[in-house]
Amino acid sequence: MYLFRLALASLSNRRFTALLTVFAIALSVCLLLAVERVRTEARASFANTISGTDLIVGARSGSINLLLYSVFRIGNATNNIRWDSFEQLAQNPRVKWAIPISLGDSHRGYRVMGTNTDYFEHYRYARQQPLELSQGREFADDPFEVVLGAEVAEALHYKLGDELVLAHGVATISLVKHDDKPFxxxxxxxxxxxxxxxxxxISLAGMEALHVDWKNGMPAQGADRISAEQVRSMHLQPTAITAVLLGLKSKIATFSLQRDINEYRGEPLLAILPGVALQELWGLMGTAEKALFVVSLFVVITGLIGMLTAILTSLNERRREMAILRSVGARPWHIASLLIFEAFSLALAGVLLGLLLLYVGIAAVQGYVQANYGLYLPLNVPSGYEWMLLGCILGAALLMGCVPAWRAYRQSLADGLSIRL
Structure with a gap:
């Protein structure tokens, strides 16, 4: 214990260099843990996005593209699905439930999705967690009713009863708005x-109501325009939708139904398994994820090398100190242990400060990251894997501390008392 106190006193005597070294290690530790936290939460967010859906059906394109626009609301469909094709899928004896999805409009950068009430009943996320309302109810008979996601309501400060106007297209700023039909x-x-x-x-009827008076991709003008009151009395049957989520009565039928849909003669369709498509998508991102982790790991190594350099540089200045310690009875292994304790103390202080910086950073950016990237970063205690990473950093610091310790061990008492300049 006295060697540890002596190491702290020695570092205190060189406090400016020691603080810089600790701060460098802390930043590298913070970066490493932040990358690991983001990687873990991103993977969990991917895995939790959809659960309980056996097949996703859309126009024939690519499996990742279909997954992106139907589940993650990213990108656009190459084509739509005819309504009669959806009805045939829903009536298939192997299908338990079918959720139609219609995309194409937005509101202040957030996607609008047309569907039916089966969506609220059958859609699952995480581990079979159902959707629940925090306020209000589901949309009903009125086509101009909207149910908001939690982030939309929070970010745009909407509450029950508020009116909003949807925009055509998915751009953040749209020049064409459905301002004559507010929801x-x-x-x-x-x-x-x-x-x-x-x-x-919104309901599928609501999606149809928005475009009931559109012609050739543009809204009608003047007398051809249909008001919201007139729309309410119309039969708003969709002619096409964007995608379909299917739940099957038996998992055994998944592959056979997928094959039948992919060979459907009515129109070119594609059926994908959400889990397989998620793995493909994560595989594309895995290379960048690993590269970022490796970069952050090298940053940690650079911080530890900086610590080693600082200790080695101070050795020549401390040779008389070492010699005095030897002269009062310290053995060579005491001197070596002193330097190892110094390296360990610097690394431990850097790790603790790095953890503090991590949690302060998460608390500062948590809301922004969730609002803009949909990634929730919890203020949890470090996981077992993160503790292992921190343990490896401390172990590496001990190993690096052995280098100056060995050099100090080899220095003789006479060399320390009569330094040659």
Whole structure:
């Protein structure tokens, strides 16, 4: 213990250099843990996005593209699905439930999704968690009702009964708005940590109502325009949708139904397994994820090398100190242990400060990251893997401390008392 106190006193005597070394290690530790935390939470967010859906069906394109626009609301569909094709899928004896999805509009940068009430009943996320309302109710007979995701309501400060105007297209700023057909908020969903939070949900009838008077991709003008009151009395049957989520009566039928859909003669369709597509998507991102982790690991190594350099540089200045310690009875292994304790103390202080910086940083950016990237970073205690990383850093610091310790061990008493300049 006295060697540890002596090491702290020695570092205190060189406090400026020691603080710089600790800060460098802390920044590298913070970066490493932040990358690991983001990587872990991103993977969990991916895995928790959709659960209980056996097949996703869309126009024939690519499996990742279909997954992105149907689940993550990223990108656009190459084509739509005819309504009669959806009805045939829903009536298939192997299908337990079918959720239609219609995309294409937005509101202040957030996607609008048209669907039916089966969505609230059958959609699952995480481990079979159902969607729940924090306020209000689901949309009903009125086509101009909207149910907001938690993030939309929080970010845009909407509450029940508020009116909002949807925009055509998915751009953040749209020049074409459906301002003659405003929607009013009837429900707000509980937070799920998935793209559901960033989605405005309307009925399929509501999606049709928005475009009932559109011709050739443009809204009607003047007398041809149909008011919201007139729309309410119309039969708003969709002619096409964007995608379909299917739940099957038996998991055994998944592959056979997938094959039948992919060979469907009515129109070119693609059926994918969400879990397989998620793994493909994560595989594409895995290289960048590993590269970022390796870079952060090298930053930690650089910080430890900086610590080693600082200790080695101070050895020549401390040779008389070592010699005096030897002269009062310290053995060579005491001198070596002193330097190892110094290296360990610097690394331990850097790790603790790095943890503090990590949690302060998470607390500062948690809301922004969740609002803009849909990634929730919890203020949890370090996981077992993170503790292992920190243990490896401390172990590496001990090993690096052996280098100056060995050099000090080899210095003789006479060399220390009569330094040659």
């Amino acid at each position: 009013h908020v009837v429900g707000i969903l509980k937070r799920t940590g998935t793209p559901v939070d960033r989605t405005l949900h």
